[in-house]
Amino acid sequence: KNEVEQSPQNLTAQEEEFITINCSYSVGISALHWLQQHPGGGIVSLFMLSSGKKKHGRLIATINIQEKHSSLHITASHPRDSAVYICAALYLTGNQFYFGTGTSLTVIP
Amino acid sequence: NAGVTQTPKFRILKIGQSMTLQCTQDMNHNYMYWYRQDPGMGLKLIYYSVGAGITDKGEVPNGYNVSRSTTEDFPLRLELAAPSQTSVYFCASSPYQRVLTSYEQYFGPGTRLTVT
Numbered sequence: 315k316n317e318v319e320q321s322p323q324n325l326t327a328q329e330e331e332f333i334t335i336n337c338s339y340s341v342g343i344s345a346l347h348w349l350q351q352h353p354g355g356g357i358v359s360l361f362m363l364s365s366g367k368k369k370h371g372r373l374i375a376t377i378n379i380q381e382k383h384s385s386l387h388i389t390a391s392h393p394r395d396s397a398v399y400i401c402a403a404l405y406l407t408g409n410q411f412y413f414g415t416g417t418s419l420t421v422i423p
Numbered sequence: 424n425a426g427v428t429q430t431p432k433f434r435i436l437k438i439g440q441s442m443t444l445q446c447t448q449d450m451n452h453n454y455m456y457w458y459r460q461d462p463g464m465g466l467k468l469i470y471y472s473v474g475a476g477i478t479d480k481g482e483v484p485n486g487y488n489v490s491r492s493t494t495e496d497f498p499l500r501l502e503l504a505a506p507s508q509t510s511v512y513f514c515a516s517s518p519y520q521r522v523l524t525s526y527e528q529y530f531g532p533g534t535r536l537t538v539t
Contacts, residue, residue, distance in 0.1 A: 318465065345526045357513065357530040400465070404526060409473075410456075410481055411528070413465035 318403050320414035327421050333388040335417045337401035344404045346384045347411060348375050351398040360386070360399075391421045424449050429514050429531035436504040436538045444499040444534050446514030454517045455497040456481075456528065457489065459510040466513065472497055504538045511535050 319338045327333050337346070348360040361368050361375040363384070368375050372391075377384040388395055398418050402411040430445045448455065453474050458466040468481030472491040486508060488500040497516075501508060514531040 347526070347528065349528075349530075355511065355533050355535075357515075357533075359527050359529065362527045402466070410468050410471060413458075413467075415463060415465045 318401060318412050318414040320399075320401055320417050322417060323415070324418045325420070327391050327419070329392060329421055329423050331391050331421075333391050333395075333419065333421075335386045335399050335401075335419070337384045337386070337403075337414055339382050339384075339403040339405075339412075341382075342379075342406040343382075344406055346375075346377055347402040347404070348384075348386050349400045349402065351400060351416065353397065357400070388419075393421045393423050396420050426450065427514055427516055427529050427531035429512075429534050431534060432532065433535045434537070436501075436536065438504060438506065438538060440504050441500070441502050442504070442536075444501070444512055444514075444536075446497045446499065446531060447495050448497075448514075448516040448529070449495065450516060450518075450529065451494060452516035452529070453494070453519045455491065456515045456517075457487070457497070457499045458513045458515065459483065460513060460533075461510050469499065469512075501536075506538050509536060509538045 317340050321336045345364050347362050351357045372389045374387040398416040400416045402413045404411050427448045456471045457469040460466050467483045469487050470489040472478045475494050478489050512534045515528040517528045
């Protein structure tokens with residue numbers, strides 16, 4: 315089954331804390347997509363990766379193909395990082411993304 | 424570029440009514456998608472299209488229809504609306520699926536639909 319699981323479901327952090335959000339998938343993938351959904355509902359793409367690590371500002375995404383696991387890290391978190399973070403997997407056998415249920419992050423000043 | 428636009432933003436339908444959700448992209452993307460997002464659930468794919476004239480079913484196509492007569496437009500039709508179709512609907516597009524960066528999806532702002 316093409317499942318994508320995220321943990322934790324909810325996360326509250328103090329400003330400046332280092333944050334990790336996890337994503338696991340079940341079989342081989344072509345690509346792993348990290349997205350951010352703002353409190354107003356809009357969805358934006360953060361990273362697309364198939365191996366290794368990518369960095370953009372304070373955000374870092376990593377993927378371990380052997381362990382079928384990806385992480386999204388936020389360094390020096392800020393209240394404006396408060397959002398739902400979603401991962402989605404594009405499996406080798408198909409041409410559609412399967413989405414996790416999201417991690418709701420709240421960063422407190 | 425406006426990116427991906429959706430109309431309407433909000434809509435309330437009565438059971439049995441029909442409506443069309445509009446989606447337009449101005450990025451000349453080949454791939455377009457319709458998703459629904461229910462509370463506590465991940466985005467579910469309803470239909471997708473790999474180019475004008477070509478559409479295919481996703482995970483949850485029942486109760487919906489699509490067409491793709493142009494590269495820009497990908498409307499989603501709800502026939503005989505039911506309360507189970509109450510959801511937030513997102514349209515998305517991506518260039519194509521050959522190199523990694525081209526899988527990236529660009530989302531519209533969403534349409535919040537309530538069926539009562």
